Amino acid sequence: xETPEPIxxxxxxxxxxxxxxxxxxxxDLTVCRGDFVTFIGPSGCGKSTVLKLVxxxxxxxxxxxxxxxAVPRAARDRQAFIFQDATLLPxxxxxxxxELALRLRRMPAAERTAKAREMLALVGxxxxxxxxPRQLSGxxxxxxxxxxxxxxxxxLLLLDEPFGALDEMTRNHLNEELLALRAQSPFTAMFVTxxxxxxxxxxxxxxxxxxxxxxxxxxxxxxxxYPRRSVLRERPExxxxxxxxxxxxxxxxxxxx
Amino acid sequence: MRLWLLPVASGALFIALWYGVRVYSGLQxxxxxxxxxxxxxxxxxxxxxxxxxxxxxxxxLAGFLLAGSLGFLTSLLLGASQSLRASLYPWxxxxxxxxVIVLTxxxxxxxxxxxxxxxxxxxxxxxxxxxxxxxxxxxSTDLNLVALFRMGNASRLQEILLLRVPSAMPYYLxxxxxxxxxxxxxxxxxxxxxxxxxxxxxxxxxxxxxxxTQIKIPAxxxxxxxxxxxxxxxxxxxxxxxxxxxxxxxxxxxRHDH
Numbered sequence: 214x215e216t217p218e219p220i221x222x223x224x225x226x227x228x229x230x231x232x233x234x235x236x237x238x239x240x241d242l243t244v245c246r247g248d249f250v251t252f253i254g255p256s257g258c259g260k261s262t263v264l265k266l267v268x269x270x271x272x273x274x275x276x277x278x279x280x281x282x283a284v285p286r287a288a289r290d291r292q293a294f295i296f297q298d299a300t301l302l303p304x305x306x307x308x309x310x311x312e313l314a315l316r317l318r319r320m321p322a323a324e325r326t327a328k329a330r331e332m333l334a335l336v337g338x339x340x341x342x343x344x345x346p347r348q349l350s351g352x353x354x355x356x357x358x359x360x361x362x363x364x365x366x367x368x369l370l371l372l373d374e375p376f377g378a379l380d381e382m383t384r385n386h387l388n389e390e391l392l393a394l395r396a397q398s399p400f401t402a403m404f405v406t407x408x409x410x411x412x413x414x415x416x417x418x419x420x421x422x423x424x425x426x427x428x429x430x431x432x433x434x435x436x437x438x439y440p441r442r443s444v445l446r447e448r449p450e451x452x453x454x455x456x457x458x459x460x461x462x463x464x465x466x467x468x469x470x
Numbered sequence: 471m472r473l474w475l476l477p478v479a480s481g482a483l484f485i486a487l488w489y490g491v492r493v494y495s496g497l498q499x500x501x502x503x504x505x506x507x508x509x510x511x512x513x514x515x516x517x518x519x520x521x522x523x524x525x526x527x528x529x530x531l532a533g534f535l536l537a538g539s540l541g542f543l544t545s546l547l548l549g550a551s552q553s554l555r556a557s558l559y560p561w562x563x564x565x566x567x568x569x570v571i572v573l574t575x576x577x578x579x580x581x582x583x584x585x586x587x588x589x590x591x592x593x594x595x596x597x598x599x600x601x602x603x604x605x606x607x608x609x610s611t612d613l614n615l616v617a618l619f620r621m622g623n624a625s626r627l628q629e630i631l632l633l634r635v636p637s638a639m640p641y642y643l644x645x646x647x648x649x650x651x652x653x654x655x656x657x658x659x660x661x662x663x664x665x666x667x668x669x670x671x672x673x674x675x676x677x678x679x680x681x682x683t684q685i686k687i688p689a690x691x692x693x694x695x696x697x698x699x700x701x702x703x704x705x706x707x708x709x710x711x712x713x714x715x716x717x718x719x720x721x722x723x724x725r726h727d728h
Contacts, residue, residue, distance in 0.1 A: 270617055294621045300614045304636045304719045316632070317622040345719040 217245035220369060220401060221267055226276035228262055228427075235426035236262050240276070242420075242429070244403060246368075249395070251404040251416040253458070255466050259427025260405045264371045267403060268294050281368060290318075292369040293362035297377055299354035301346040307333065308342040311360045318365075325364070332360040335394065352383040356390075363394060370400045377407060388414050389443055396440055409462065413454045414446060421458065423465035430465045433458055503688040511688035512695065518677065519696050526673035527700060529585055530657035533592020534704070537649055540593070541600030542642065548601070549608030549634065559605075566598040570656070574663045583664050588673070591660035596649035600642070607641025608634050640720055643712045650704040658697055674700070 221244035228237040237259040244250050252260035265271035266278055269285035280288040293314070301310045311329035320328070333339055336356040346354055355375055362370060376384040388411055395402065406412055412419050416435050423430040435454055437445060445451050485505055492502055499507055512519060544562075548555045570591060581590045611634050619629050661675025672680070674697050681690045717723040 268621055270620060289621065289623050294618070296614055296618065298614050300612075300618045302615065302633070302636070303721075304639075313632075314622050317619070317624045317628055347719060347721060347724060 217247065219243045220246050220281050221403070222277075222279045223263075223266075224277045226266065226273050226278055228259070228266060228271075228273050230271075237266075237273075238426040238428045240429060244401060246401055247399065248418060249402045249404065249416045250418045250420060251406060251412040252420050252422055253406055253409065253412050253462065254422030254427075254430070255424045255462075257427070258422040258424040258465075260422050261373050262427065264294070264373050264403060264405060267369075268292065268371055270294075288369075291367060292371060293365045293367035295355075295358055295362050295370065295372045295375045297374040299346070299351075299358040301354055301357055303346050305345075306342065307338060307344050307346075307349070307357050310346065310357055311364060314361050314365050328364050329360070332364050333357070335363070335397070336360045336390065350383075351379050352387065355379065355387060359387075359391070359394070363398060366398060367400055370402045372402060372404045374405050374407065376411065384408070384411065385414075385443065385446075389441075391415065392439065392441055409455050409458045410446070413451060413458060414441065419458055421461040421465065431461050433461065500685060500687045503691055507688045508691040508695065511686070512692035515689050515692060519674075519692060522672060522674045522677045522693075523696050523700055526654065526657050526661065526675065526697075527703075529588040529660065529673060530592055530653040530700070530704065532585075533589045533656060534596055534649060534653035536589065536593045537596040537600055537653070538646060541597050541604060541645065541649075544597075544601050545604035545608060545638075545642075546630070546635075548605045549638075550630070555605070562598065562601060565594075570595055570659070571663075574660070578664045587664040588657055588660035591664070592653050592656035595656035595659075596652040599648040599652070600645035603645030603648070604638055604642040607638030610641070611637050639715055640722070643708070643715060646708050647705065647712065650708040651701060654697060654701045654704055 221242065223240050223242035226237060226240040226242075227235060229235050240263070242263075252263055254260050262271065266273050267280055267285055269280075269289060278285055281291050282288075302313065305313070308326070308329060311333050312325045315325035315328060330339070330342070333342060336359055338353060338356055338360065341349065341353065346357075349357070358375070376387050379387065392415065402415075404412075404415060413435055419433040419435060421430045421433065422428065433454070437450070489504060491497070492504055495502075503511070548558060573594065574587075574591060577590045577594075578587045581587045615633055615637070616629070619633055624632070657673065658675040658678070661673040662679055663675075674693055677693050678690065681687075681693060713723070
């Protein structure tokens with residue numbers, strides 16, 4: 214087996230917004246190519262902030278962050294961000310929304326149309342290409358958002374509670390689809406969620422975080438191989454892993470901030 | 471009961487009341503003409519009224535388009551930079567607070583009597599609501615979408631053209647809607663104040679002045695009716711534009727199940 218290549222490095226990173234409280238305290242993190250790392254923890258533990266630092270949407274205060282061998286901002290062209298909200302432009306059709314990321318990169322129209330079509334077909338939305346966002350369900354909107362991110366063929370995909378607003382059934386479906394997409398066009402993923410089951414199903418590493426100040430509490434390896442299918446959720450070892458992560462979460466939530 | 475029947479019924483009731491007041495109060499026709507007398511006057515004066523309405527429509531449309539385009543550009547400037555906004559917005563407010571009636575003699579002095587003065591008055595009266603609305607719209611862009619554009623390394627120009635301007639369109643159109651009600655008023659007021667020296671082809675404002683001095687009261691009412699129709703055309707045109715731009719995607723055109 215080849216040695217995994219580290220692509221995200223946090224070294225003693227501390228983050229505070231202005232002169233406010235410390236949001237992230239002395240974080241060390243290495244994410245290797247091919248990892249699916251999920252960050253889970255109580256509100257205010259700074260798990261979304263980790264993604265903001267990686268994407269360069271927000272600067273860190275002390276320490277150092279490197280992404281794909283560069284400062285985060287310079288690595289933006291090789292990463293994509295999927296927000297909690299589907300962040301579709303309401304005045305654009307599904308097709309045009311899926312093209313947006315490529316359009317911002319000034320890819321010629323014909324090329325980006327083809328690329329977006331291909332990705333929409335991959336997430337099963339080829340029949341609603343001319344629909345506007347308000348005509349789509351929550352799950353469909355999120356699929357457009359995923360398709361848009363994947364048109365960039367990112368090496369690193371950041372997902373900030375993308376399925377948090379969806380019902381459990383849709384969420385499970387999208388979890389399976391996300392893994393299937395990853396099998397087709399491999400990307401490294403950093404994922405934030407509140408759902409333990411989702412974290413266990415998707416990830417090979419789960420980082421449990423604590424709040425006040427935000428810090429890493431424990432890391433859990435999830436060594437079920439990929440591909441993973443929905444039957445995995447029914448296996449006893451899956452439940453054991455869910456219980457283990459839940460216990461760790463209880464530990465951090467019982468400590469008053 | 472159909473909803474559209476209600477205004478028809480209330481309108482009929484209002485006309486009946488009008489006749490009632492006229493009959494029982496013993497008021498003269500030149501103080502309170504009946505709707506029929508007004509229609510007769512409108513028919514008698516139809517050529518003058520139509521000509522005048524055409525002239526007013528021209529001034530109102532030119533002023534409205536000027537306000538619409540300058541308002542759009544001003545808002546882009548104000549939306550682009552906070553320091554620019556801080557420097558200019560208070561003075562725009564001051565301009566808006568100054569009654570146009572006070573400025574009119576100055577406008578006539580500068581822009582000249584006739585159409586240029588009328589267009590200037592119309593522009594002045596309908597400009598601010600557009601700027602206020604559009605600027606608000608440019609500043610109300612969804613922050614998640616702004617983050618998306620930043621993640622996509624969008625240029626400032628891309629952010630303005632592909633994100634901020636489209637998302638401000640509902641606000642811009644709301645401003646245009648207000649401006650559409652104000653533009654004919656501005657034009658008529660302008661004509662009333664400055665249009666007298668425009669020669670034989672005055673607008674509705676000039677007719678108001680002329681009928682009033684001749685005590686042609688039914689014709690004056692007919693002029694009011696014509697102005698009202700002109701205003702309606704302006705508002706309807708903007709409503710149509712609003713529909714054309716927004717109906718496909720904006721929530722205000724969402725169909726509800728009953």
